[in-house]
Amino acid sequence: MSSLLDTFGVLSVFFWNAPVLVMLVLWIAACLTAVLPSKGTRLPGGLALGAHFLALVLTGYLAWAVLIYGELGYSLGGWLAPWGIEFMVTPLSVFMLITIFSVSTLILFFSLADLHHDIETRLLGSYYTLYLLLVGALAGLCVTNDLFNMFVLMEVAAIGACGIIAVKGGPDCTEASLKYLILSCLGTGGILLATALLYKLTGHLNIDYIAAGMDTALAEYPINSMVALALFSVGFIVKAALFPLHVWLPDAHSSAPSPSSALLSGLVIKVYAVLYLRILVDVYPREVFLVLPVSELILILASISIIVGSLYAMAQTDIKRMLAYSSIAQIGYVFLGIGLMQATGITGGLLHIFNHAMMKSMLFLSAGAIIYCTGIRTIKDMKGIGLQMPLAMSAFTVGAMAMVGIPATNGFISKLYLALGAFEAGRPVYLGVILLSSLLNGIYYFPIVIGAFFGQRDTESWPEAPCNCKRLPLTMAVPLLILAVGCVFFGIFPMHMLVLVEGAVALMLP
Amino acid sequence: MDDQIVRVISRIIIPFIQVYGIFVVMHGHLSPGGGFPGGAILGASIILYTLAFGAEAGAKMIPHRTSKWLESGAILLYIAIGLVGIGVGRTFLTNRAAGFPMGELGNVISAGFIPFITIAIGIKVASTMITLFHTMIGKDPH
Amino acid sequence: MQILNLILVVFLILCAIAAGRTKDLVSAVVIFASYSLVMAVLWLMLQSPDVAMTEAAIGAGVTTIMFVAVISRTSRIEK
Numbered sequence: 001m002s003s004l005l006d007t008f009g010v011l012s013v014f015f016w017n018a019p020v021l022v023m024l025v026l027w028i029a030a031c032l033t034a035v036l037p038s039k040g041t042r043l044p045g046g047l048a049l050g051a052h053f054l055a056l057v058l059t060g061y062l063a064w065a066v067l068i069y070g071e072l073g074y075s076l077g078g079w080l081a082p083w084g085i086e087f088m089v090t091p092l093s094v095f096m097l098i099t100i101f102s103v104s105t106l107i108l109f110f111s112l113a114d115l116h117h118d119i120e121t122r123l124l125g126s127y128y129t130l131y132l133l134l135v136g137a138l139a140g141l142c143v144t145n146d147l148f149n150m151f152v153l154m155e156v157a158a159i160g161a162c163g164i165i166a167v168k169g170g171p172d173c174t175e176a177s178l179k180y181l182i183l184s185c186l187g188t189g190g191i192l193l194a195t196a197l198l199y200k201l202t203g204h205l206n207i208d209y210i211a212a213g214m215d216t217a218l219a220e221y222p223i224n225s226m227v228a229l230a231l232f233s234v235g236f237i238v239k240a241a242l243f244p245l246h247v248w249l250p251d252a253h254s255s256a257p258s259p260s261s262a263l264l265s266g267l268v269i270k271v272y273a274v275l276y277l278r279i280l281v282d283v284y285p286r287e288v289f290l291v292l293p294v295s296e297l298i299l300i301l302a303s304i305s306i307i308v309g310s311l312y313a314m315a316q317t318d319i320k321r322m323l324a325y326s327s328i329a330q331i332g333y334v335f336l337g338i339g340l341m342q343a344t345g346i347t348g349g350l351l352h353i354f355n356h357a358m359m360k361s362m363l364f365l366s367a368g369a370i371i372y373c374t375g376i377r378t379i380k381d382m383k384g385i386g387l388q389m390p391l392a393m394s395a396f397t398v399g400a401m402a403m404v405g406i407p408a409t410n411g412f413i414s415k416l417y418l419a420l421g422a423f424e425a426g427r428p429v430y431l432g433v434i435l436l437s438s439l440l441n442g443i444y445y446f447p448i449v450i451g452a453f454f455g456q457r458d459t460e461s462w463p464e465a466p467c468n469c470k471r472l473p474l475t476m477a478v479p480l481l482i483l484a485v486g487c488v489f490f491g492i493f494p495m496h497m498l499v500l501v502e503g504a505v506a507l508m509l510p
Numbered sequence: 511m512d513d514q515i516v517r518v519i520s521r522i523i524i525p526f527i528q529v530y531g532i533f534v535v536m537h538g539h540l541s542p543g544g545g546f547p548g549g550a551i552l553g554a555s556i557i558l559y560t561l562a563f564g565a566e567a568g569a570k571m572i573p574h575r576t577s578k579w580l581e582s583g584a585i586l587l588y589i590a591i592g593l594v595g596i597g598v599g600r601t602f603l604t605n606r607a608a609g610f611p612m613g614e615l616g617n618v619i620s621a622g623f624i625p626f627i628t629i630a631i632g633i634k635v636a637s638t639m640i641t642l643f644h645t646m647i648g649k650d651p652h
Numbered sequence: 653m654q655i656l657n658l659i660l661v662v663f664l665i666l667c668a669i670a671a672g673r674t675k676d677l678v679s680a681v682v683i684f685a686s687y688s689l690v691m692a693v694l695w696l697m698l699q700s701p702d703v704a705m706t707e708a709a710i711g712a713g714v715t716t717i718m719f720v721a722v723i724s725r726t727s728r729i730e731k
Contacts, residue, residue: 013596020602028589031582077595077603534705542701550709557717639714646721 026136038125111259134160187238243305258368266361298339305332310440345421383455400445538628545631553639584634
């Protein structure tokens with residue numbers, strides 16, 4: 001009996017510290033995978049999976065706790081908010097945690113088999129280290145309520161992201177990762193400067209306290225606080241790869257190993273969009289946006305991003321590069337929702353984060369599965385491949401349909417909400433943007449699907465496959481299947497996620 | 511680099527650099543400095559040794575395996591010290607309330623876990639410097 | 653004190669320009685090391701001795717060695 005009580009006590013301590021442990025379990029596992037032998041064992045991968053499962057359990061607890069208590073604060077070291085670092089779990093952070101961990105667990109599962117042909121065996125342990133560091137930092141970014149802590153976690157995430165791009169070796173990956181490193185340093189540099197300005201103006205680093213001091217700061221030093229807003233905008237737009245500052249994304253996401261591409265495209269750029277939303281809504285009072293045309297600017301950039309990203313994607317011959325350009329278009333939707341500054345629009349944008357994380361990681365993983373089994377990377381070689389790899393190509397088809405926004409897939413729901421938001425905000429122009437981009441998506445996704453299932457393949461130009469397996473390995477098939485089912489499930493039953501997102505938006509926009 | 515002067519001077523100067531580095535690490539809670547500068551100074555002393563006596567001697571002094579383990583072990587030490595706070599039922603990185611003795615102001619062993627945390631940071635920074643340097647001068651695997 | 657500050661800042665800017673304009677990379681690295689050293693003194697005058705200590709150890713010491721190690725594996729003259 002007493003041992004049962006002890007177990008219960010340990011568990012309650014474990015759960016009570018969930019806001020920090022959700023990040024820590026991944027980082028402890030990252031330290032261990034760095035030193036454990038990776039040659040010939042599955043130890044690092046298993047450890048990483050175990051950490052992800054623990055983090056999923058903790059996220060489940062946090063979701064339950066937020067449902068009951070509303071918000072969950074946690075002060076590191078017992079130092080209360082204005083002095084210490086504060087973690088704040090809100091419905092928005094729970095939503096992001098669910099997105100991050102459900103998708104990254106599946107990608108990790110996929111990577112167990114896929115990585116062996118892409119990177120050297122002696123680097124496998126380091127890959128999981130970087131992966132866990134990156135995912136842990138993303139989780140920390142979702143729960144932290146402190147601007148400087150946010151900056152540090154962004155740097156950790158940037159190093160992890162550069163690592164999982166460059167790990168493949170070779171000039172392409174190194175160049176792409178260096179480009180990302182430099183541009184991302186510029187972005188975080190802007191954010192650091194903005195943080196310093198806000199600290200100088202309000203005397204606080206905690207977001208709630210900055211928000212409280214923002215009114216006086218705006219009255220006394222309007223230029224400084226607006227410069228800070230501009231720096232935040234540039235920094236987060238670089239990190240999230242919105243149109244004019246997207247140049248690093250196509251190279252980085254297409255040359256990396258497939259699991260890295262899925263993680264980077266599906267999750268990493270979205271987290272910065274959410275942080276930008278928090279800065280705009282939580283820190284700055286609404287009156288600023290009547291003076292400064294920030295939301296107009298975001299709307300215009302998002303529209304250009306949506307259309308130009310799609311146009312670029314049409315011109316690509318490499319499948320992963322096409323998917324990378326498509327990510328630029330899709331991050332435009334998220335920013336479109338943010339720019340509408342209105343409850344339905346933001347709901348659509350946030351919902352698109354979850355939906356796009358699922359479909360884009362599924363598309364990248366199915367492209368990775370095709371590369372793994374056949375070695376085909378170019379779109380015109382993919383004719384007739386649907387009969388050879390039915391599962392991967394079916395997943396690709398579901399993803400393509402979700403991208404276009406066909407009803408009964410999850411992409412439809414978020415586009416519907418974005419369109420409703422555009423109407424409610426009185427800007428039907430953006431409805432046209434959404435429709436046009438759906439059309440463009442259809443133009444570049446459907447020929448691949450049709451060619452793969454009904455095309456005849458020419459047997460001459462046949463690249464060498466990294467693996468001569470007839471069937472897809474189970475560890476690669478299962479994540480694809482789960483993601484495909486998820487895309488359809490959340491298209492037919494969207495209310496679970498919708499309740500969470502609408503709760504988060506209702507808290508942000510009273 | 512086969513230079514007698516460099517070797518003799520290095521042999522004399524390295525112990526002093528190391529003592530200074532350890533001093534900076536140990537007095538992190540009392541004077542300017544702390545884990546990061548002290549660890550950097552310690553790491554720089556090992557790098558100087560490698561420069562003066564060659565890569566083989568440097569690799570023999572701190573092998574790559576050891577520095578790798580030190581790197582991860584130092585972070586784990588930091589996390590473990592932080593987890594003590596959770597273990598006694600408070601939050602992560604709790605210092606005084608978790609029962610760490612405060613000691614007397616001005617002593618080296620005071621301020622609860624701060625000296626231990628600076629030591630962990632110092633080990634981490636020093637071993638990272640060494641690992642980076644050895645990786646950079648090492649043979650390219652490709 | 654004011655004059656010393658001025659001299660150091662001017663020297664800092666000159667070092668920064670020179671480091672950017674030098675074609676010989678090893679010279680650029682040495683100029684950069686002196687830049688870091690002046691910066692460390694400036695940090696000290698700005699009342700942040702721990703940053704000064706870090707700048708002296710990292711900026712002037714370790715990064716210089718790292719740069720030289722990298723240059724020794726590529727070419728010495730900027731093309």
